[in-house]
Amino acid sequence: MSNRERPDLNRRIKELQEAPARWWAGEAEVVRVYFSRSRTKQDDIRWLTLQAARELGTASRQLGEAPEMFEGIDASVDRHEFEAAIRSIYEEVRHYRLLADIIEQLTGQRVNPKQLLPYAGTGKERVGHPELPAMTEEIAVAKRLREQYGELAETALSFFEGGGAAIFYSGSRVLEYPYVSYSGGEIERKIAAAMKVIFEDEMRHGPVHIPRAAERIRSDQDFLQAKKIIEEKAKAHLRLRNETFGYPLTERRMGEIDAGIGIEPLPVDYLGVSPVSPYSA
Numbered sequence: 606m607s608n609r610e611r612p613d614l615n616r617r618i619k620e621l622q623e624a625p626a627r628w629w630a631g632e633a634e635v636v637r638v639y640f641s642r643s644r645t646k647q648d649d650i651r652w653l654t655l656q657a658a659r660e661l662g663t664a665s666r667q668l669g670e671a672p673e674m675f676e677g678i679d680a681s682v683d684r685h686e687f688e689a690a691i692r693s694i695y696e697e698v699r700h701y702r703l704l705a706d707i708i709e710q711l712t713g714q715r716v717n718p719k720q721l722l723p724y725a726g727t728g729k730e731r732v733g734h735p736e737l738p739a740m741t742e743e744i745a746v747a748k749r750l751r752e753q754y755g756e757l758a759e760t761a762l763s764f765f766e767g768g769g770a771a772i773f774y775s776g777s778r779v780l781e782y783p784y785v786s787y788s789g790g791e792i793e794r795k796i797a798a799a800m801k802v803i804f805e806d807e808m809r810h811g812p813v814h815i816p817r818a819a820e821r822i823r824s825d826q827d828f829l830q831a832k833k834i835i836e837e838k839a840k841a842h843l844r845l846r847n848e849t850f851g852y853p854l855t856e857r858r859m860g861e862i863d864a865g866i867g868i869e870p871l872p873v874d875y876l877g878v879s880p881v882s883p884y885s886a
């Protein structure tokens with residue numbers, strides 16, 4: 606790319622990063638508000654289980670895709686890309702392990718992966734669940750966007766995995782926010798430690814791809830459309846997160862976030878992300 610074109614690319618990278626910013630900050634708010642209120646062990650078991658299910662579903666989907674990628678290594682699949690895909694599987698399994706360990710500590714019982722998977726929504730077939738209407742809707746929105754906009758939707762959403770790592774951002778900071786504890790802070794310490802690892806990993810699954818996405822979108826018209834695609838996905842994803850945590854935010858508050866009222870972008874450097882998580886290096 607010539608220098609003459611660079612300023613435009615840099616502007617697009619910045620704009621792509623800004624497109625979902627209010628909703629990602631909203632996701633972080635979901636978690637902050639959740640921990641600021643009195644909650645029970647059952648409440649924690651519920652969200653941890655739902656999130657562990659998502660991690661397991663992602664690992665399962667990526668494991669299923671890996672053999673075909675391997676067949677194409679250095680032909681249709683770049684070896685660096687393949688290595689990143691395999692690393693991602695490892696990391697998703699790690700996320701599942703981190704959360705499942707906390708669940709088992711809370712319940713005193715083994716986690717049953719077969720019972721978890723129907724709640725994932727992230728497996729090979731992205732199917733919803735009757736108990737999770739916001740997750741079901743989020744899957745429908747993503748499907749519709751992909752059907753309607755094809756390749757452009759793929760590109761626009763290529764950096765969305767993990768929702769800007771926003772729930773993990775504030776989850777890793779639970780001890781720094783006002784929180785109410787049933788465990789004298791013990792569970793919060795464990796949750797914060799797990800979320801810190803997941804945050805670093807997820808920055809490499811989602812936001813690290815922002816510059817590449819910006820590069821792939823060519824025309825101004827496509828760029829405008831891409832931002833709309835991201836916004837629609839981000840709105841639905843915020844509602845999914847709110848559902849996972851038992852609705853800490855009201856409909857009204859989510860409406861304010863949609864409108865950009867009383868919400869600041871997270872102080873996260875989404876553009877200076879190194880390629881490999883410090884926990885996997």
Ligand SMILES: [Fe+2]
Binds near residue numbers: 660663697803
């Ligand atoms: Fe994950």
Ligand SMILES: [Fe+2]
Binds near residue numbers: 697
């Ligand atoms: Fe991920």
